[in-house]
Amino acid sequence: MLEDEILNVETIRSLLQTKSFGREPESILQVWDTIDSTNKHALQLAKDGASEGTCIISREQTAGRGRLGRSWVSPQDSGIYMSIILRPKLAMEDMPLITLATGVACARAIEFVCGASIGLKWVNDLILDRKKLGGILVEMQKPAVVVGIGINVQHDEAAVPEDLKEKMTWLRRGSDTKFSTNTLVVAIIAKLESYYQMLLDGHKSDVLNDWRSLSVNIGKEVSCQSGNQSLEGHVIDINEQGALLLRLNDGSVQSIYAGEVSVRNLDGSYS
Ligand code: BTN
Numbered sequence: 001m002l003e004d005e006i007l008n009v010e011t012i013r014s015l016l017q018t019k020s021f022g023r024e025p026e027s028i029l030q031v032w033d034t035i036d037s038t039n040k041h042a043l044q045l046a047k048d049g050a051s052e053g054t055c056i057i058s059r060e061q062t063a064g065r066g067r068l069g070r071s072w073v074s075p076q077d078s079g080i081y082m083s084i085i086l087r088p089k090l091a092m093e094d095m096p097l098i099t100l101a102t103g104v105a106c107a108r109a110i111e112f113v114c115g116a117s118i119g120l121k122w123v124n125d126l127i128l129d130r131k132k133l134g135g136i137l138v139e140m141q142k143p144a145v146v147v148g149i150g151i152n153v154q155h156d157e158a159a160v161p162e163d164l165k166e167k168m169t170w171l172r173r174g175s176d177t178k179f180s181t182n183t184l185v186v187a188i189i190a191k192l193e194s195y196y197q198m199l200l201d202g203h204k205s206d207v208l209n210d211w212r213s214l215s216v217n218i219g220k221e222v223s224c225q226s227g228n229q230s231l232e233g234h235v236i237d238i239n240e241q242g243a244l245l246l247r248l249n250d251g252s253v254q255s256i257y258a259g260e261v262s263v264r265n266l267d268g269s270y271s
Helices: 009-015 038-047 097-114 181-200 204-214
Strands: 029-032 055-058 079-086 119-121 125-128 131-141 144-152 221-226 229-238 244-248 253-256 260-263
Touching (some): 038 131, 038 144, 079 181, 097 119, 097 125, 097 144, 097 204, 204 229
Antiparallel strands (some): 055 079, 125 131, 221 229, 221 260
16 A cells, blocks of 8 residues: 555644644644544544534544444545534524534545545435445533544455345446545545535535435335334425435325435335
């Protein structure tokens, strides 16, 4: 691996042109060789008063966290594992939009740096070639919010379990995939800063429209697990708070605020 492809603080610092995110003295930028979880560390820093825009990045996580209590497997130099502290001055009902804005920011950054076409699966999955490329875990340390981002960059195809090969993917899976992970991290921080600013400035419909244009769910038949409820229906849209609007088979429309969605394939199976 080329030296500048290894995530490192000097390269990231030299490339960052954000207003405040990741830039000292406004906020902290740390790149770890190994850490248990960047989210866990960022939550602690937030508790200790770290400022908005603080970015914690690691080459490896030994106890990476996923959504719904799952773990996020994070081998060294195989992915981007990063967490950013926000201190949002937003109405409580708009807080879920942070997850959507982060998804859009990551998708646009990946498109820009890697040229890959990314889709968003409600509420927080980054999709490439119909497979999961990454995910977002937002955790609260009131009044701060920690936005955790995990993106798969490279894996040894032969070492990936057979059942996962069809479900997950990584940016360097194809042939023409030359890019620097440092540059990608910088682009994600910059895009997140600007999409987050759009929310703060009250331009939430711009963020929502961008999310809609990247959605792999809208217009599709889906199966949705929300709490202990299992629903099937047609996704008509997302609402102003980012909830999924599902038309059920009886014609009623249900707003889903939390849960997990599977998209129906042509053969009737779900992915
Ligand atoms: C998901 O389950 O889809 C969300 C995965 C989020 C993983 C990232 S990796 C960086 C940050 N630190 C963690 O422990 N988790 C998030």
